[in-house]
Amino acid sequence: MKAKYFKPLVFLACLVPLGRLAWKAYNAALGANPIQVITWSTGTWTLVFLMLTLTVTPLRKLTKQYWLIQYRRMLGLFAFFYGSLHFTTYIWLDQFFDWHSITKDVVKRPFITVGFTAFVLMLPLALTSSQRAIRWLGKRWQMLHRLIYAVAIAGVIHFIWLVKKDLRKPLIYAAILSVLLLYRVVVWGARRLSQERVENQRSPLLKRSAVATD
Amino acid sequence: MLIKKPSDIPSSEITPEGLYLSRRRFLGGAGALVGAVAAGGAISEILSPSQSALAGTKLQYSQSQYSTSEKQTPLNDITHYNNYYEFSTDKYEPADLAKNFNTRPWTIKVEGLANKPKTFDIDALLKMQLQERIYRMRCVEGWSMVIPWVGIPLSAVLDDVQPNSKAKFVEFTSLKDPKRFPGQQRNVLDWPYVEGLRMDEAMHPLTILAVGLYGETLPNQDGAPVRLVVPWKYGFKGIKAIVNIKLVDYQPTSSWTKAAPNEYGFYSNVNPEVDHPRWSQAKERRIGEFTKRPTLMFNGYGDQVASLYTGMNLKKNY
Numbered sequence A: 001m002k003a004k005y006f007k008p009l010v011f012l013a014c015l016v017p018l019g020r021l022a023w024k025a026y027n028a029a030l031g032a033n034p035i036q037v038i039t040w041s042t043g044t045w046t047l048v049f050l051m052l053t054l055t056v057t058p059l060r061k062l063t064k065q066y067w068l069i070q071y072r073r074m075l076g077l078f079a080f081f082y083g084s085l086h087f088t089t090y091i092w093l094d095q096f097f098d099w100h101s102i103t104k105d106v107v108k109r110p111f112i113t114v115g116f117t118a119f120v121l122m123l124p125l126a127l128t129s130s131q132r133a134i135r136w137l138g139k140r141w142q143m144l145h146r147l148i149y150a151v152a153i154a155g156v157i158h159f160i161w162l163v164k165k166d167l168r169k170p171l172i173y174a175a176i177l178s179v180l181l182l183y184r185v186v187v188w189g190a191r192r193l194s195q196e197r198v199e200n201q202r203s204p205l206l207k208r209s210a211v212a213t214d
Numbered sequence B: 001m002l003i004k005k006p007s008d009i010p011s012s013e014i015t016p017e018g019l020y021l022s023r024r025r026f027l028g029g030a031g032a033l034v035g036a037v038a039a040g041g042a043i044s045e046i047l048s049p050s051q052s053a054l055a056g057t058k059l060q061y062s063q064s065q066y067s068t069s070e071k072q073t074p075l076n077d078i079t080h081y082n083n084y085y086e087f088s089t090d091k092y093e094p095a096d097l098a099k100n101f102n103t104r105p106w107t108i109k110v111e112g113l114a115n116k117p118k119t120f121d122i123d124a125l126l127k128m129q130l131q132e133r134i135y136r137m138r139c140v141e142g143w144s145m146v147i148p149w150v151g152i153p154l155s156a157v158l159d160d161v162q163p164n165s166k167a168k169f170v171e172f173t174s175l176k177d178p179k180r181f182p183g184q185q186r187n188v189l190d191w192p193y194v195e196g197l198r199m200d201e202a203m204h205p206l207t208i209l210a211v212g213l214y215g216e217t218l219p220n221q222d223g224a225p226v227r228l229v230v231p232w233k234y235g236f237k238g239i240k241a242i243v244n245i246k247l248v249d250y251q252p253t254s255s256w257t258k259a260a261p262n263e264y265g266f267y268s269n270v271n272p273e274v275d276h277p278r279w280s281q282a283k284e285r286r287i288g289e290f291t292k293r294p295t296l297m298f299n300g301y302g303d304q305v306a307s308l309y310t311g312m313n314l315k316k317n318y
Helices: A003-026 A034-063 A066-094 A101-107 A112-127 A131-137 A137-147 A147-162 A168-201 A203-213 B017-029 B031-047 B122-126 B152-159 B199-203 B253-257 B302-309
Strands: B107-112 B118-121 B131-138 B143-153 B169-174 B195-200 B206-212 B227-229 B243-247 B283-286
Touching: A003 A034, A003 A066, A034 A066, A034 A147, A034 A168, A034 B302, A066 A112, A101 A112, A112 A137, A112 A147, A112 B227, A131 A137, A137 A147, A147 A168, B107 B122, B118 B122, B118 B152, B122 B206, B131 B206, B131 B227, B143 B152, B152 B199, B152 B206, B169 B199, B195 B243, B195 B253, B199 B302
Parallel strands: B107 B243, B143 B283
Antiparallel strands: B107 B118, B131 B143, B143 B206, B169 B195, B169 B243, B206 B227
């Protein structure tokens, strides 16, 4: 599939959740508590896009569809986009800029603390998503962008902690995230093993020099 | 006990009949459908004139000095935003899932430490002196409504069975029937739903058994055929679809207390100063309003009920 044609389509598809929400709001079809619906919807889509972003790497490697990498940044930025809408909804529509109550929430309410943390951790990732930033940061870019694991974990905990009783939905996200993270642990472990094997095959002399140059 | 008499409801606050009827029609869907249902109702009325009252039947009731004159939440919101875990944990689902819930036959057994235990048929209850009670309803989740209930003071029912001096608390139990309550097929809560009140709370004139809403029998998703309404407590104390009321000498354990004792206490009085462990209770969003409003102590019923809790540490007894 030619990215030139496909990419704008994916971009538009990512905007569907927002369009749907706007359409419902315009038609006053958001139910009895519209602000809660907006909060839930934007929060849910933030999590969905975080999961999608984390799916790109395992999927492209397992299916050998290496072109998929072209979509990772877009998906990640949409996670940030919906996260920002979620955050804005809370600050503006829900709390109506009541900074006193917001500060208290962030400090005192664990589910808000962890949600707020997730959002703050997304900021450096969004800010360093350009080609220029990637080139400038070099190896450090990859290190920095591992923060997405923390963001996703915090996001799922945020969801688990806010639910009153029925944990089914947040646990679905927890399960998906576990699989995605487990894949990385397995890959990392396998790589360590093969590295050790390679090192053991080298002569003791070479091994020593390898350590010395490290 | 000091009972403050609220101002009478100005007639302008009452929904005009025309608007009310058009709303009902809208809710019923197409006019043809309404016609068909009405015709069906008429026919069954001829076939069995003593047919019991079903959801949507008009009720006879008197006004009450305990009603608030605040703007009432639209019926459509009251019937499409329901915490009714027996049907679903999603507030938007009970409206549809409760559609075919059958509330006949239905009896409420009132038993325990009483001289004259008695089983009430729901239709006998509907023939008692009904009153409209327009109350504020504050949900523990931080939203609120103003609901025109129709019901009877719980004290009227309790007086009828003559509680004896050993009765200290009242324990309420909902129907348990996973075939009719799809939500009971999972153990989200320990079914059946159980709630409790202290004897003086149960006998308080504000405490009612609601059998109607907006002048008609209770919609299924709001707790038909009979539910508890205690306006100064969080909404979840208002147990729905009641089948048993028992006078006891122990403090009953509510379903929510059982599920999370550190979050939901026995009293669960609305209190802006005592936060839920996970969120603040200082403010609430009135359904239909944009900005939040401050939550009032005892949900604004302090003048009537604060004396019940004199000397109690409300932080401890949340």
